[in-house]
Amino acid sequence: MESxxxxxxxxxxxxxxxxAELATHFGLGVExxxxxxxxxxxxxxxxxxxxxEVYVAIQGANRHGASFAADARDKGxxxxxxxxxxxxxxxxxxxxxxxxxxxxxxxxxxSAWVYDTTADMPTLYAITGTNGKTSTAHLLEGILxxxxxVTGLSSTAERHIGDLTIVSRLTTxxxxxxxxxxxxxxESGVEAVAVEVSAQALSRHxxxxxxxxVAAFTNLSHDHFDDYRDFDDxxxxxxxxxxxxxxxxxxxxxxxKWGEGLVKRAGIPVVTITSLPDTEAHWTVTIGxxxxxxxxxxxxxxxxxxxxxxxxxxxxxxAANAGLAIAMMVEGGIPFADIDAAxxxxxxxxxxxxxxxxxxxxxxxxxxxVDFGHSPDAFEKTLAAVRRVTPGRVIMVFGADGDRDATxxxxxxxxxxxxxxxxxxxxxxxxxxxxxxxxxxxxxGARAARPDGDIHEVSPPEAAIREAVSLAREGxxxxxAGPGHQDYRDIRGVRTPYSAREEARKALREAGWDxx
Numbered sequence: 001m002e003s004x005x006x007x008x009x010x011x012x013x014x015x016x017x018x019x020a021e022l023a024t025h026f027g028l029g030v031e032x033x034x035x036x037x038x039x040x041x042x043x044x045x046x047x048x049x050x051x052x053e054v055y056v057a058i059q060g061a062n063r064h065g066a067s068f069a070a071d072a073r074d075k076g077x078x079x080x081x082x083x084x085x086x087x088x089x090x091x092x093x094x095x096x097x098x099x100x101x102x103x104x105x106x107x108x109x110x111s112a113w114v115y116d117t118t119a120d121m122p123t124l125y126a127i128t129g130t131n132g133k134t135s136t137a138h139l140l141e142g143i144l145x146x147x148x149x150v151t152g153l154s155s156t157a158e159r160h161i162g163d164l165t166i167v168s169r170l171t172t173x174x175x176x177x178x179x180x181x182x183x184x185x186x187e188s189g190v191e192a193v194a195v196e197v198s199a200q201a202l203s204r205h206x207x208x209x210x211x212x213x214v215a216a217f218t219n220l221s222h223d224h225f226d227d228y229r230d231f232d233d234x235x236x237x238x239x240x241x242x243x244x245x246x247x248x249x250x251x252x253x254x255x256x257k258w259g260e261g262l263v264k265r266a267g268i269p270v271v272t273i274t275s276l277p278d279t280e281a282h283w284t285v286t287i288g289x290x291x292x293x294x295x296x297x298x299x300x301x302x303x304x305x306x307x308x309x310x311x312x313x314x315x316x317x318x319a320a321n322a323g324l325a326i327a328m329m330v331e332g333g334i335p336f337a338d339i340d341a342a343x344x345x346x347x348x349x350x351x352x353x354x355x356x357x358x359x360x361x362x363x364x365x366x367x368x369x370v371d372f373g374h375s376p377d378a379f380e381k382t383l384a385a386v387r388r389v390t391p392g393r394v395i396m397v398f399g400a401d402g403d404r405d406a407t408x409x410x411x412x413x414x415x416x417x418x419x420x421x422x423x424x425x426x427x428x429x430x431x432x433x434x435x436x437x438x439x440x441x442x443x444x445g446a447r448a449a450r451p452d453g454d455i456h457e458v459s460p461p462e463a464a465i466r467e468a469v470s471l472a473r474e475g476x477x478x479x480x481a482g483p484g485h486q487d488y489r490d491i492r493g494v495r496t497p498y499s500a501r502e503e504a505r506k507a508l509r510e511a512g513w514d515x516x
Contacts, residue, residue: 006159006166006167006168007048007166008043008048008173008177008180008181009159009161009164009166009177009180009181009184010041010050010180010181010183010184011115011180011183011184011186011187012184012187013187014040014041014114014115014180014183015040015114015115015116015183016038016039016040017038017039017040017113017114018037018038018039019034019037019038019039019054019078019079019096019098020034020035020036020037022039022054022098022110022113022114023098025113026100026106026109026110026113028081028098028099028100029098029099029100030096030097030098030099031087031091031096031097031099032079032095032096032097033096034079034096034098037078037079037096038052038078039052039053039054039078039079039114040052040053041053041054041114041115041176041180042054042056042081042107042110042111042114042176043055043056043176043177044056044058044065044107044174044176044177046068046071046072046075046077048177049072049075049076049077050075050076051075051076052076052078053076053077053078054077054078054079054080054081054098054114055068055069055072055077055079055080055081056080056081056082056103056107056176057069057072057080057081057082057086057089057090057103058082058083058086058103058104059083059085059086064082064085064086064089065082065086066080066082066085066086066087066088066089066090067089069089069090069092069093069095070092070093072093072095073093073094073095077095078095078096079095079096079097079098080093080095080096080097080098081097081098081099081100081103081107081110082097082098082099082100082103083099083100083101083102083103084099084101086103087099104204104205105205105208107174107175107176107205107208108175108178108179108205108206108207108208108209108210109208109209110209111175111176111178111179111180111209112179112208112209112210113209114179115179115180115182115183116183117179117182117183117186117209117210118209118211120186121182121186122152122182122185122186122190122191122192122193123191123192123193123213123214123332123333124182124192124193124195124210124211124212124213124214125140125192125193125194125195125212125213125214125215125216125328125329125332126195126196126197126207126212126214126215126216126241126246126247127140127194127195127196127197127215127216127218127324127328128196128197128198128199128202128215128216128217128218128238128241129216129217129218129219129220129238129253130218130219130220130221130222130223130375130377131218131219131221131223131317131373131375131377131378131381132218132219132317132320132321132324133155133156133196133197133198133218134155134156134157134196134353134356134372135313135318135321135353135356136194136216136218136321136322136324136325137153137154137155137194137195137196138153138155138157138194138351138352138353138354138356139311139318139321139322139325139349139351139353140194140325140328140329141153141160141194141351142349142350142351142352143322143325143326143329143339143342143343143349143351144192144194144329144334145350146339146342146343146346146349146350147329147334147338147339147342148342149191149192150162150188150189150190150191150192151190151191151192151193151194152181152182152185152188152190152192152193152194153193153194153195154168154172154173154178154181154193154194154195154196155168155194155196156168156196156372157353157354157355157372157484157485158354158485159173159181161181161184161185161188161190162188162189162190164188167487172195172196172197172198172200172201172206172207173206174206175205175206175207175208175209178206178207178210179209179210182210192332195207195210195212197215197241199227199228199234199237199238200227200237202237202238202240202241203227203237207241207246210246211245211246211247211248212241212246212247212248213247213248213249213332214247214248214249214250214251214328214331214332215241215242215246215247215249215250215251215268216250216251216252216253216324216327216328217238217241217242217250217251217252217253217258217259217262218253218255218321218324219253219255219256219258219259219377220234220235220238220256220258221256221375221376221377221378222375222376222377222407222408222411223374223375223377223405223408225405225407225408226404226405226406226407227405231258235258235261235262238262239262239265239266242262242265242266242267242268242270243266243267243268244267244268247268248268249268249269249270249271249331249332250266250268250269250270250271250331251270251271251272251273251283251324251327251328251331252266252270252271252272252273253272253273253274253320253324254272254273254274254276254279254281255274255275255276255279255320259272271283271327271331273285273320273323273324273327275287275316275317275319275320275323282301282302282327283299283300283301283323283327284299284300284301285297285298285299285319285320285322285323286298286299286300287316287319288308288310290314290315290316290385290388290389291314291389292314292359292367292389293312294310294311294312294313294314294348295310295311295313295314295315295316295318295319296308296309296310296319297309297310297311297319297320297322297323299322299323299326299327301327301330301336304330304336305336307326307336307339307340307343307344309322309343309344309348309349310347310348310349311348311349311351312348312349312350312351312352313353313356313357314357314385314386314388314389315357315381315382315384315385316381316385317381317382317385318356318357318385322349326339354484354485355370355371355372355483355484355485355486355500355501356371356372356484356485357369357371357382357385357386357479358370358371358484358485358501359516360501360504360505360508360515360516361504361508361513361514361515361516362508362513362514362515362516363514364474364513364514365472365474365508365511365512365513365514366392366395366469366472366473366474366475366476366477366478366508366513367390367476367477367478368469368477368478368480368504368508368515369386369477369478369479369480370480370483370484370485370500370501370504371479371480371481371482371484372481372482372483372484372485372486373481373482373484374400374401374412374428374481374482375408375412376408376411376412376414376415377415378481379396379398379412379415379416379419379481380415380419382479382481383396383415383416383419383420383479384419386477386479387419389477390475390476390477391475392473392474392475392476392477393421393422393472393473393476393477394419394420394421394422394476394477394479395420395421395422395423395424395468395471395472395476395477395478395479396416396419396420396422396423396424396478396479396480396481397424397426397461397464397465397468397478397479397480397481398412398416398423398424398425398426398428398442398480398481398482399425399426399427399428399435399438399439399442399461399464399482400412400428400438400441400442400482401428401429401431401482402428402429402430402431402432402433402435402438402490403431403432403433404429404431406441409438409441409442409445410441410444410445410448411445412442412445413425413441413442413443413444413445413446413449414445414446414448414449416446416481417446417449417450417453417455418449418450420479421454422454422456422468422471423446423453423454423455423456424456424457424458424464424465424467424468424471425439425442425443425446425455425456425457425458425464426439426457426458426459426460426461426463426464427439427459427460427461427464427489428461428482428483428489429489429490429491430489430490430491430492431490431491431492431493432492432493435459436459439457439459443455443457456471461483461489461498461500461503462503465478465480465500465503465504465507466507466510466511468480468507469504469507469508469510469511469513470511478504480500480504482500483498483499483500484500485501486498486499486500487499
């Protein structure tokens with residue numbers, strides 16, 4: 001499993017700091033001799049640890065990270081940062097131990113100190129919300145590049161530093177990795193960074209120590225109720241990003257009812273944006289022509305005027321994300337006229353969104369999209385977008401995550417069956433759950449919503465996509481939701497190599513159709 005994990009990006013020339021100064025600056029308890037000891041980084045994982053770094057040992061779900069203190073020592077760690085329980089476990093490793101009540105709570109601020117990420121940083125843009133974070137981040141990065149800036153990106157799909165790209169591990173990296181990434185970006189001459197910030201990242205201190213120049217909110221819908229009690233609890237996590245210790249300015253979408261509530265609770269100046277008719281906001285997105293190759297839109301502000309452009313994607317919700325990205329750029333100090341000129345010059349937004357309604361089919365046969373969407377709201381919006389550009393039937397393939405929010409499964413199935421003509425229910429990441437049981441719950445939800453629906457249950461997903469292709473005709477569309485850009489399936493804790501893109505292409509070719 002670990003061998004398939006992408007690397008952590010660090011600065012090539014990290015700052016060298018004094019361990020004694022670290023302990024003094026943050027009031028840490030000390031065991032062992034730290035005089036004259038230097039550090040050049042900090043990490044939560046012995047798998048990522050490099051010589052000269054501090055290893056941070058926290059209590060995990062099954063065991064304490066301090067159990068790996070000897071491994072950290074052997075890999076070149078200069079000290080262990082942990083809590084009192086961890087200190088007991090780490091003592092025999094013979095390394096100096098720094099002690100604090102909750103290492104995770106202070107890790108962000110310590111990482112900022114270690115990597116000097118509190119000053120001379122690129123312009124930092126943060127996007128949070130249930131859906132649209134990744135799309136907005138990639139669209140934002142694309143438009144930033146179009147106006148001539150060197151960019152960085154941290155999204156669910158990928159990390160970018162200029163032309164360098166690696167696959168992401170988490171939506172938002174752990175704080176030690178996040179600060180190392182930002183330091184590497186600054187070292188590489190990056191001028192603006194788009195960062196996808198999940199609710200869990202805010203709750204679990206992954207973006208502590210970072211001051212964003214502009215924060216944006218996309219929407220809120222049913223998801224992550226395995227981590228949050230209800231909508232209000234989930235929203236509380238998002239609101240934290242719009243406070244003076246996190247961001248300087250904000251842009252808030254009013255396309256869900258939660259946007260208005262966030263505006264009232266924000267502790268920073270915010271502007272609003274909407275793509276809904278009869279809703280007042282500072283910025284307004286109006287959807288134009290929708291084609292399989294693009295979606296046209298206009299963006300209007302009373303003071304800045306109107307620009308007309310297009311995105312290389314289907315869906316009004318994607319155009320709304322592009323409008324949000326542009327509003328963020330204006331709040332970040334980029335003239336609206338410069339953005340308009342760049343988009344006009346290039347004939348629209350130039351951006352690639354991995355696994356977001358990504359077309360993998362060719363010029364003949366059914367149109368096949370793979371998508372990362374895995375919530376009821378995402379299903380509803382994406383299926384509607386596919387429907388508007390499809391002359392024939394819409395076929396959907398999907399499964400649900402194991403060991404994740406089970407309360408949304410019936411709603412996912414409901415939106416899937418109501419938005420499609422044929423539904424194929426299959427497996428996704430079962431993790432440690434029984435995949436048969438997950439599928440049974442999805443079938444139950446689909447049957448309850450549409451008893452006469454054309455519903456197929458097919459396992460494994462390799463067979464499911466072939467079933468969908470066999471049912472499709474010229475002019476039909478297949479939406480395979482869930483796997484998107486991912487190159488693995490999580491089966492009992494093992495990242496098994498797997499690509500929905502490639503499986504879909506194989507299924508099309510086997511059926512005699514074209515694939516991209």
